Amino acid sequence: MLTFQQELCRAVAEQIRLQVTPERMAALDVRRARNPEAYDVYLRGRRFWSQLTPATSRQAVECFLRATELDPEFALAWSGLADAYASSPINSDAQPQLRWPQAREAAARAVSAAADLAEAHTSVGFLNFFLNWNWPAAEAAYRRAVALDPSYALAHRMLSVVLSFMSRHDEAIPSMRRARELDPLCAMHHALSAQTACLAGNHVAARDFARQAVLLGPEFWIGYFQLAQTLERTGHHDQALDALATGERFNKNSKMMSLRGYILARLGRADEARAIIAAFESAVTEQYVPPYASALIYAGLGEQDAMFARLDAAFDAHDVHMIYLPVDPK
Numbered sequence: 001m002l003t004f005q006q007e008l009c010r011a012v013a014e015q016i017r018l019q020v021t022p023e024r025m026a027a028l029d030v031r032r033a034r035n036p037e038a039y040d041v042y043l044r045g046r047r048f049w050s051q052l053t054p055a056t057s058r059q060a061v062e063c064f065l066r067a068t069e070l071d072p073e074f075a076l077a078w079s080g081l082a083d084a085y086a087s088s089p090i091n092s093d094a095q096p097q098l099r100w101p102q103a104r105e106a107a108a109r110a111v112s113a114a115a116d117l118a119e120a121h122t123s124v125g126f127l128n129f130f131l132n133w134n135w136p137a138a139e140a141a142y143r144r145a146v147a148l149d150p151s152y153a154l155a156h157r158m159l160s161v162v163l164s165f166m167s168r169h170d171e172a173i174p175s176m177r178r179a180r181e182l183d184p185l186c187a188m189h190h191a192l193s194a195q196t197a198c199l200a201g202n203h204v205a206a207r208d209f210a211r212q213a214v215l216l217g218p219e220f221w222i223g224y225f226q227l228a229q230t231l232e233r234t235g236h237h238d239q240a241l242d243a244l245a246t247g248e249r250f251n252k253n254s255k256m257m258s259l260r261g262y263i264l265a266r267l268g269r270a271d272e273a274r275a276i277i278a279a280f281e282s283a284v285t286e287q288y289v290p291p292y293a294s295a296l297i298y299a300g301l302g303e304q305d306a307m308f309a310r311l312d313a314a315f316d317a318h319d320v321h322m323i324y325l326p327v328d329p330k
Contacts, residue, residue: 001036038070042077049084050188052222053251054092060084068109075114082106082123086130089320091222093254095288096318100131118149125158130320138162153182157189160196165327169200187217194226198233199327206230221251228259233329237263254280255321258293262330265300273297290314292321299330 045063048056061084067077085103088094107127110120125141128134139162145155160175176196180189194209207230213223224247231240244260261276277297280289295310314322 034074035071038067038074038077041070042067042074042080045077045080045084049080049087050186051220052087052091052188054088054094054253057084057088057092057094061088073113075110075117075120078106078110078113079117079119079123082110083126086123086126089290090130091253091255093288093290096131096320100318103127103131116148118145118152118155121145121148122152122155122158125155125162129158129162130323131318133323135162135166139166151182153179153186153189156182157192161192164196164199165323167199167327169196172196173200185216187213187220187223190216191220191222191226194230198226198230203230203234207234219250221247221253221256223247224250225256225259228263232259232263237267254290254293258296261293261297262300265297265302270301273301290319290321291317292319292324296330 041063045060045067048063049060061081064077064081064084067074068081071077082103085099085106089096089099103123104127107120107123110117110123114120121141122145125138125145128138128141132138139159142155142159142162145152146159149155156175157179160172160179163169163172163175173196176189176193180186180193183189190209190213194206194213197203197209198206207227210223210227210230213220214227217223224243228240228243228247231237231243240263241260244256244263248256248260257276257279261273264270264276265273274297277294280294283289291310291313295307295314298304298307298310311322311325313319
């Protein structure tokens with residue numbers, strides 16, 4: 001099947017008289033797995049990873065690891081593993097100090113196996129953005145990925161995110177638009193389009209993008225989270241709480257709970273906000289809880305000493321949510 005796909009690419013190119021360069025054919029070749037089962041497991045891993053919940057992230061890691069066992073030189077599998085490791089602290093409350101070396105090794109293996117693979121350089125970008133906190137290096141990696149494969153939507157999306165976090169909104173918005181054009185039915189593209197628009201100050205567009213994300217992915221929690229973010233920014237606090245309540249039916253993590261706590265605190269419902277902080281403190285004995293989550297609620301309560309204490313703890317833990325400090329007005 002994998003050989004047939006490559007032959008089909010050549011046949012189509014010949015029929016439409018498209019000149020496929022030797023370099024492009026070589027790039028297509030490195031994407032192939034020598035073991036068809038490895039490729040199948042890799043695709044399953046990507047599907048699990050796209051849902052970005054703790055359970056599906058674990059399933060994705062299992063699939064990617066299995067693919068690397070079946071074909072140790074399969075660069076796409078190493079790239080998928082790196083992406084899953086690097087993004088799990090931001091989406092699944094994984095401990096960043098644990099995932100950091102794992103993501104670093106997997107990204108290195110991906111680049112080593114296929115130095116000209118767009119996915120491999122996108123994984124390097126994930127590592128630099130979320131864990132190394134080196135945004136110029138992340139930008140360079142994503143730009144390299146886009147140059148290698150202009151049709152890779154994830155690279156465009158993540159390039160937009162990095163540019164947005166550096167307040168380069170005029171550059172970020174076209175990159176995100178390109179991601180949506182390449183994969184218009186991907187709920188995550190629309191959810192992060194909402195974030196990009198919100199950071200650029202266009203709350204009307206942000207709300208529309210978030211609603212489109214929810215429409216495309218009715219069970220995709222990040223769509224509801226971004227909708228709540230936008231509604232909170234525009235003063236629609238009750239609607240924001242409703243969006244969070246719906247999203248928490250599909251994934252209840254610290255990000256959702258802390259935003260809820262912040263909104264409750266701003267509404268004067270301090271006891272309910274403190275109850276969420278207490279829940280975080282109770283959960284710490286059994287699992288990693290990002291300190292940034294409590295810091296956000298303390299910010300809503302106006303308790304700056306407690307907020308800075310939790311931010312100090314977040315820095316010491318290398319809490320990936322610290323990346324929001326330069327851009328989140330809360």
